Amino acid sequence: MLNLVLFGPPGAGKGTQSQKLIEKYGLIHLSTGDLLRSEITQGTELGLEAKKLMDHGILVPDEVVIGMISHKLDANRDAKGFIFDGFPRTVAQAEALDKLLESKNAPISVMIALEVNDDELEKRLLLRGKDSGRPDDANPEVIRKRIKEYNDKTAPVAGFYKNQNKFKSINGIGSVGEIFDGISNVIGSY
Secondary structure, X not given: OEEEEEEOOXXXXXXXXXXXXXXXXXXXXXXXXXXXXXXXXXXXXXXXXHHXXXXXXXXXXXXXXXXXXXXXXXXXXXXXXXXXXOOOOOHHHHHHHHHHHHHOOOOOOEEEEEEOOHHHHHHHHHHHHHHHOOHHHOOHHHHHHHHXXXXXXXXXXXXXXXXXXXEEEEEOXXXXXXXXXXXXXXXOOO
């Protein structure tokens, strides 16, 4: 089973690259953002609370996200593997994910980090916001807060996987194909 963490700040291209990985490797895309947005669309209590937090660029509590991930893993027991997109975002989440995956005998194979500078991220998110209708992609102040939140709380997760020799960095600026080739080269070594 190939389980990979596709890592990078908001707007780095994780969603775009995930689609290509799904097509090539038959993996299941597990985006915590998509799981949360599904809850929001359904109008669940979790979704309404998550929307309040997300609209202000604040992270949703770990235990809620881990529970959603566990349910998704259980619903797809025969999968070739999973792409974790947007999770883990903190070292505590990485530890919780490792514990969850260990209990299912399906550890993380590799973390692939898409590296993109902050100015490029803001441009990408504002552009995406014009099409997506997502309020968190349309407000430059919220975007900067999300990027700062990533830099302060999420970037340290890379060290967690570096300590396990599971971290690989890819330049996230370039054509979609060039970036995908870099990701595929990393996966080819597993």
